[in-house]
Amino acid sequence: MDGTTKHPALDEEGLRRLLDGxxxxxxxxxSTRLPxxxxxxxxxxxxxxNGMADQLSLVTSExxxxxxEVGGQG
Incomplete structure (x- = not known):
């Protein structure tokens, strides 16, 4: 490779989806997921x-x- 090869899937549309997510x-x-x-x-x-969003969702739920629970003990 000469260092100038672009990733075909890393185009503006893909970057836009990532930014939106x-x-x-x-x-x-x-709940947002990327394809x-x-x-x-x-x-x-x-x-x-997607893995990070899953982990964040679990932490938020916990x-x-x-x-x-703490609020109900007062």
């Missing part, structure tokens, strides 16, 4: 993003549960 999660929507059917780097990024 990141924005949604930042705004609190942990993992893309080839190459974008597919890998989507898989990592914090909410504990907060309700």
């Amino acid at each position: 990141l924005t949604a999660v930042r705004d609190g929507d942990c 993992t059917d893309a080839d190459g780097l974008l597919g890998e990024i989507a898989g990592v993003f 914090v909410t549960r504990v907060s309700r």
